[in-house]
Amino acid sequence: MSADRAVVVAERPAAAEPRPYAFPDVARGCLANGLAVIAVDMPGRPLLTASLVVPGGATEEPADLAGATTLMARAITEGTRSHDAVALVEALERLGATLHAEAGWDALAISLDVPAGRFAAALDLVAEVAAEPTFPDAEVERLREERLNDILQARADPRRRAEDAFIGTVYAPSSPYHRSSAGTTETVGRLDAATSRAELARRFDPARMTLIVGGDLTGLDVERLAVERFGGWTADPAAMAPGPIDATPAASHRRLHVVHRPGSVQTEIRIGHPGAPRRIPDFHALSVMGAILGGLFNSRLNRVLREEKGYTYGAHAGFDLRRAAGPFAARAAVDSAVTVPAIRETLAVLEAIGGGVSQAELDEARDYLVGVFPLRFETAGAVVGALSGLVVHGLPDDELARYRPAIQAVTRDDVAAAAAAHVHPDELAIVLVGDADAFLPDLEAADLGPIEIERDAPSPDPEASDDEAA
């Protein structure tokens, strides 16, 4: 062990001159059948990402078939007229390609990652999956049963349980956002290959779809490759366009919902209400406000709950910006014994944000969002993902180029206005998953609002699926 004292430099260094950065240029094209093609050349990025984006997600399905879109997306790679599921995955693997299809609330996307030299061959398989999926009964049934079992896993996992309880508490049952986008036990039980085919038929219209390709496109004529593979599709006027979304809140007063989970060593806390849609005029102010409230490490919420009180490993708050008002939530998992104090601290933070923020807070949040922007887009996958968001929300191509100046222009007044517009302390639902025996008396004494308690019945056997396999 050395007795020498370390000699370090006390003076904090200043920044050097910023290097230029611009979001990569976007080249747009359109096939005769209406399929939009976006190519983003990123020299030096030899792992390409391509994404075929179909607007309209789980919000567009009938309520009694909730989960149909997600199941269709999972099943679409389970075989085509030319390849069964195993042959398809083997063909992809030989190319070093990974293909996955997934559906969210707002869109369905079939996405591919592949080294540039094998792009054309892999895009053949994307086109095949999109154009001629077979949805074999047995595979769809297997995926359906996997989802039913996943629902059981979600109930057993305190975090997932808390998310499900939260959306069930803040949205009215009429809203699709009231339940998981992958459906419930009841609705998933009704799904099969026929519902998958029906979902595909009313969504897959080239005139509504966009192919986005990013990475080092040297020597690749993306539009020609797209014409060869997707040009033969015909537009389908019967396909639906995404419609309006019901995001009705369940209530507009403060209330508590407790899921009693005996023996839990932590309480999962969710506090929030329906938030905001993506397409709002004050999007940039909302982003800055969210960073200050619960996005940055030194956000108000994390500073208090973690760094001052030690109640949690991490506390966050944020808006899930969808086509309609997705949830706004503050989230933390806390030691059971401090459940009520942690709720009080969280409420205090949410109540205070409408009172405005300091110049230092504004500066830190703005500078973070502006500075981190180039770091977010090192890979083709990240760039293609961001462009998909623009397509889904109908935002202009220059939205990302405009992002940094727009963030930089946000003022303290803008942040205060965004907080007032989008955070409603009187309407908060407080959802807890934990051992109620550890905190219920304190919670009742705290008088935070009406309390509803959910106690689990003994867990049922998962469906009668083993009969079907026999």
Next chain:
Amino acid sequence: MLVPTIEFSDERLANGLRLIVAEDHLAPVAAVNIWYGVGSKHEQPGKTGFAHLFEHVMFQGSAHVSKAEHISLIQSVGGTMNGTTWLDRTNYFETMPSHQLELALWLEADRMGTLLDALSQDNLDNQRDVVKNEKRWSYDNRPYGSWWERMLAGLFPDDHPYHHSTIGSMADLDAASLDDVKGFFRTHYAPNNAVLSIVGDVDRGQVRRWVERYFGGIPANPGLPVTIAGADLPPVLGGERREAVADRVPHARIYWGFRSPVFGDPRLDALDLAGQILAGGKGSRLHRRLVRDERLALDVSLSSAGCVLGASVTAGWATARPGIDLAVLEAAYWEELERLATTPPSADELERAKALTEADELGALQRVEERADRLSMYATLFDDPDLVNRMLPRYLAVTAEQIRDVCRDVFRADNRLVMVFQPAEQAVADAEAAA
């Protein structure tokens, strides 16, 4: 070869700090990554979880940086950062807009040189609470959450440095004192026990001058611990071990664990490819048979965590489909492992596994943060940062016979730990039925 060669410089300051720099001007970003040669394997009995708790303390301030200011300063210029603790090492890293690189170097130097100037009982107590909540969140309040702790405890004997996981025990965390923190810092956190890698839009000569300026005055520790006692280990367990765990889970899950060749041993490269062939996605043997064809499992997994002391950990699982006979699931999983231990994979399987490995490398290494981490890792563990360029060729050179051979050495009945997690109600019913 699809993956471009990474050119880098490699030198040491007079105080022993190893500096590795790789320029890449594609994007205006720079990654800073420090590996300290200290992990949970260095913890003394009764002090488990200490290396990780210490990692948290490293964000609590130093002589010229106040509590939480480290992260605040980095985020306020648009940087990202974190630290992680593992059995063999602790690392700290920042990814910065490249014109802010100097700030990250200053921050890392300040805490390497002067952490103890700012250490307080309040900060230690606060981070102890945070870490205890991390343990509750990541292990104790999570379905199947204890599997990794049980895996290490089962594969490594009581006195082996890998017997306990990085999170440690609540009792040991409670017992950690300020003096422990000070001793740990003085013993392990010295420039001659660190590798600093910088990758991205930087100038090599400028970086060298900055690193000399900020880190050059931090003294070396001439008394670094060089060996760890109790690390020798037979290559196999020496007999099957079984454990039944009743947990709050909806589905039974069987875990398998094996001692496997140490990180750096080319046999582990072959075992990584075996993991790909057996459980790497929907084309793999276990997925195809257990999930798709026989419908015994809801999901399957198998992979290796490379470690340098005595043995690595190869671990996998299968989540049982409700209603199936666990003995049938276990036998089918084992049969696939044995099949690969007996017969080499087909040329097509091997080619597919290599193509995916190559694409994975291409994807991972395009990020400056990953490149910096790999350079630090290979320098710290093997004194050979150029492995960043040679690992992929090593994977691509593995033969089908080498895969069979390593599977034969590892997937042995006398080298397996089998843990069966059952829903608590089911476990009670089974016990009553057996009584």
